[in-house]
Amino acid sequence: MFANVSALDGSLYFTISLFFVLASFAGYFIFLFTGNKTISRISFGILIAGFIIQTAGFVIRWIYAYKIGIDTPPLVDLYDSMVFFAYVIILGFILIRIFYDFDALGFIITLVASLALAFASFSPLAPSAIEPTIPALQSYWLLYHIVALFLSYGAFGASFGLGILYLIKSGKSNKKQGRFLTLLPSSNIIEEAIYKVIVFGLVFLTAGIVIGAAWADSAWGGYWSWDPKETWSLITFLTYMLFIHARFTKGWGGKKMAWIAVIGFVVVIFCYLGVDLIIPGLHSYATPGSAPLL
């Protein structure tokens, strides 16, 4: 019975994809110590397979939701949002990997994606059953709001990984370079990638916040209410604004920028999950059964 439901609503496919992502993670882990290019290529292939399975999962889940009479996309509760987060972060890595030789990043991305998928699949906090959408979320704004913000979350996730790589690389650049470090692209390339990924995320973050404000204007009575989630999205926005502007000041080299990329993602994670777990507000996925508004 359980297996039946999970196959129907698509959640089975996400659980399966978790094993692909884990396998890919293991491959990238081995790659870190051996530098074997074949292994990293295989890992990338497995990851793409996992990504395709997830894509199928989304299609099936969406169709299933419509079939059972829920006419908003299944993206609203904690389970769906974690799965979607893993999805966009993998997508981000695949895109970066196509343009740059960034195999070492795969290790961090698959780790973050595995954690998100494992939490979604096995945590009792995130049941996979599709719940009917509460009135506050029944809006065509929902899809655009969530997709824009998750694209930005994915990009910021990637910049976090790149930031860590940069810090590892620059921290030991003058001492002897271990195998892992020689596998990394040069600091300059990482720095450029961090910038490009962050500005991509920043455009979508801004768009997502604006869409959210427009939605709030049509649903809650005003475009801005200093709701904790809104406030934290502003804090996230300011953090990355800091990143963009700090480039123009002297003394802000690559290392500080990498730190902002890392800290920025911590802020993102707090905005995404921490706000729900710690502060109740109009947005909420983390507290099951609590209706935002009404």
Next chain:
Amino acid sequence: MIMTMLSKLNKFLSSVKLAIFLFIAIAVFAMVGTFINQGDTISRYKSIFGSQTYHVLYWLGFLNIYDSWYFIGLAVLLIINLIMASVNILPRTLKAVFGPYPSFKAMMDKKNPKAVYEVIESKKNIEEIKKTLNKKFGKPFTEKGNKDGANIELYYSKNAIFRFSPFIAHFSVIIIIIGVMLNFRYGFRSYTNIKVGEKTNVSYLLKNQKPIKLPFIIRLDKYETKYYPDGIPKSYISKISIIKKRTHTNVLTKNVMVNHPLTYDGITIYQASYGQYKPTKVIVRILVLNLKEPKFRKYVYAETGKAYPAGIDNLNFRFIPYKNPKRDEIPFYLKILKANKKNGTVKTILFHVLPDKNLKEQIVFAKYKHAAFIYSGIDKVKTYYYSGVEISKNTYVSIVWIGSIILVISMFFSFFFNHEEVWGSLTNLEDEKKVRVEILAIPKKKFESFYRNFSKKIEIIKKELKLK
């Protein structure tokens, strides 16, 4: 003296460093506001933090931080910073787009750390060299030769128009802020609770609970919650009518739901909450029986407080609620009056629950002589709802949206479209019958990909220039 001070002030107010400081400061204070519940009641704060901590927090302005003088002060400073920065960027941007463009020599003298400089010597003639360079860098924007034709300066510029995008991005934030301020000044956000069937034209401001008068009357005709089969609420629906003040005519009636507000005369009504209330006026169906006449049956829909004839012995009765009913107690009692006496109460009698366990519903009765009064559960009669609506005047919000759209678009262009400039200098070295080709490029961003692409181009140019 004053001029240098002003220029220093200008430099400070338009500096990126100030912007960075403000980003951090605003973020930190905004954070504080999310951890301390804003705008709660004093008693609640005291119970959470204790009296002493409460006073400290109050003094720091942490309990209403987004309205505190320093938070608004930081925002104002950011606006000044933004305006000053925009004003300062503009002449530079205009010059970069429309000229006069800096010469090769001027750029060389600047010794920009990002610059790349290449020298190639070629035996080809100047026209051929120009052709080769144009193939790689596009059409020269300007071409300046000195009098004897011994030297030509070339200036290539691509995507110059995108130099405006950062300026437009900053300007759009100013537009947004203007929209927000106009909205703050001329708009309002308020809420009011209306009971089903009742009207109001008073609403209470969210920020200070002060009542305001609406330019029209709203009436709640009906309230309903719809549920999914598993009991999760599907929609909250308030049927609301707008009534004109002077003529008292019904202008329009609409179902207001979450995500589906009603806008009339620039004012928008949103579904915000609902609830049930204990009515002050209740209508209960009462069955009157005459114990001497088994066939006598009379139903009376009794409103509380009003007198109704029982139809027995010229008796009237009044149905009266207790002011503070205790739980599990019958919330009413009866007053019996003689019909011909004015306001004279004959007797007050109490209701009792009929002690019969076989009955599905609780039946309550009262008896006066041979008249019996019976009713069963008032909940059955009617549920009394009120609906909480938020009433907002969101004027000038369109300015905010226009600014936001411009912001997103201009951010996209500032991040992904760079102004590319290349300076070339071709000098005839007469005695050696060679041309010295100097190429200088300064990227906007110090990116590895730029240098790589540039050196690729130089490789190709070198190859072509060396061919005979």
